[in-house]
Amino acid sequence: MVNFDHVYERKGTNSVKWDAVNKMYKEDDLLPLWVADMDFKVHQPILDAMISYINQGILGYTTSSDSLYEAVQTWQKKKHNYIVEKEAILFSSGVVPSVAIAIQAYTEVGDAVLIHDPVYHPFAKVIKKNKRRVIRHSLIEVDGKFQIDFEKMKEAIQTNDVKLFILCNPHNPGGRVWSIEELKKIGELCASHNVLIISDEIHQDLIFTPAEFTTFNNADPSFKDFSITLTAATKTFNLAGIKNSMAFIHNTELRAKFCNIQEINQQTEINTIGLLGTEAAYRCGEEWLDDLLIYLQKNISTVEKFLQSEMPLVKIMKPEGTYLIWLDFSAYALSDKELENKLIKKGKVVLNSGISFGPKGSQHMRLNIACPNATLLEGLERMKKSFQAD
Template sequence: MIDFDKVQPRTGTNSVKWDAIQEMYHREGLLPLWVADMDFLAPEAVTNALQDAVAKGIYGYSIFPDSLYSAIIDWQQTRHGFSLEKEAILFNSGVVPSLALALQSYTAENDAILIHDPVYHPFADVIKRNNRRLVRAPLLEKAGHFEMDFAAMEQAIVENNIKLFILCNPHNPGGRVWTKEELTTIGLLCQKHHVFVVSDEIHQDIVFAPHRFTSFQTVDPSFTAFSIVLTSATKTFNLAGIKNSMVFIKDPALRKRFVAAQERNVQGEINTFGTVATEAAYREGAPWLEALLPYLSDNAAFIQSFLQTHMPNVRVQMPEGTYLMWLDFSAYGLSDQQLQRILINEAHVVLNQGTIFGPHGSQHMRLNFACSRSILEKVLHQIAEAFETIDRKK
């Protein structure tokens, strides 16, 4: 079993997370807790499966084997109670490319698309690039976590004639794992106003007890008539580079429209190593995941405790899922530019700026805690030291 405490060197590996920051910020020695991949080795079973594939020496065109479909079906049923048939599973290179295909499949140019604020930033980018109209509905922060403002959502749907809503579950950057009751309300609201739902569920396996993940399509059988699910093994098992994701579409008519969009865009063929890694992860990766989850949960608790002791002016939303934490620096009264400068130039730490997730992300930062505890401690101490002078003035 992997030692998650062991620091895995990633500089010089063409890592976006580790190697791009020097060019971006023109500084050496920055510690990156930003891009949403993990600093842990993937499951050994995945590495072995990839090595076996490489050893064959021929890398020609490949098909999707039945064993891959059964691995996905078994995983979804066992982990999430989500029953799937083989024909309901499509493949694509990633969740974001699949989102673009969904917009092209189920909406027209200039249609209004609804997302939350804050939420995973590529949602807005894909909407704009596909010439759709972006509409944001704010999330409410209550009792230390985000809640959906259903009244505001319905108002936005009606006033803007919303055609499609993109759901992020579990939520990035807030770490909320939406409950069945919340998903039911969303589904009934969208059903009432004929709004199509695309549910991004890529973080579905990274959920901390006692919280439980619920897929949108398991809430009510009728929801499958106006929704699709996007997911992947990549976030769960730290495999982002394999470029393989799944699209679950139970309704045959909806599936036909998505496949047509794949064909128009010449998408749907997946890298052979992506299929190999996905099958191995779902077949043999469960023990690795069961060891990972408590480590991540302990990291989150460590951050909360550290900030309460050393930086009480930073408000923390404890994540129910994902390995991402939403930090509120608004008590310092800094502009977003000032906040970023302090973190980069004085703390020597790279986090994600909250503003990329939407206007409500101002004065916030997203921290990725999927790293060894020693790096996490170093990052937090550097941030605390950088803000010590500001804290003294308060």
């Protein structure tokens, strides 16, 4: 069993999560439970693979090896029953860069791109930066889980002549793992209106029983004709800094367009450590991942029990996947800025502001639980302090 309880010092490492917050908020002694990376040490065999390569002393240009492709294919088949032919696998520096490539490849300036609300905030940013129109479709909350109103989604597609839909599965920030029935409805709706689909599946390995993850292309074989799937080992194995991801594109025409934009932007090369880390993670990381999921479930229970006992006004959306928890602070009747200021200035704890994920995120916060349990408890105590009377 991996010791996930060990607390590592990350300050002073140029960490976005730990070192950027003081400059951003101009406050000292902040505890960051925001940016989606983990405070756990990378699995040692992954580090060993990188160290072994570095020790040979020459860091020249590197190609994607056959063994890397095999590792990706084996992992997808074993963990997700997903068959990906080698030629369908493209490497990129990240999922968000791949979203940008896809937007440039499959849409024109001024086209409408649909996203859910709330959803991972870089989606809207990259759509706007590429001069496309952001169309938001609001998710609805039913029995503590996000659901899709398919009639409203259809209306949004028709009214705005949507060309592309970005799906987040598992959903960030709500932790929802979309069912195969929901995925089929999404695919059928988009197919009937000639809407291409980007399926962001970077959290696909972080799933809690009894939830079952289905990759979008497995919901119906025909979906491969009008979709691309994006994923990576980086979220699963705490490797965000190695900058490598995969795009699975089965349709040859879609693949050619994606490759063309990569070449136009000179984005076809991946750094060596990214390639090595991805292969090592998929070859030796399964047991580590099993231990991680157990630990994350323990942390979810910690949050549930603490809020029920100490902060009953805060509603928790229990995640089916990811290591992120969506918290509803609306009972306090604060503005988004007031809520953020209370947590930062009084509690000295940093969460992701819910409004950044879209208008439906107002009065919410996203909590990252991928940290030692002691760190999490300290963060929860700081949250509690934020709302105590002076």
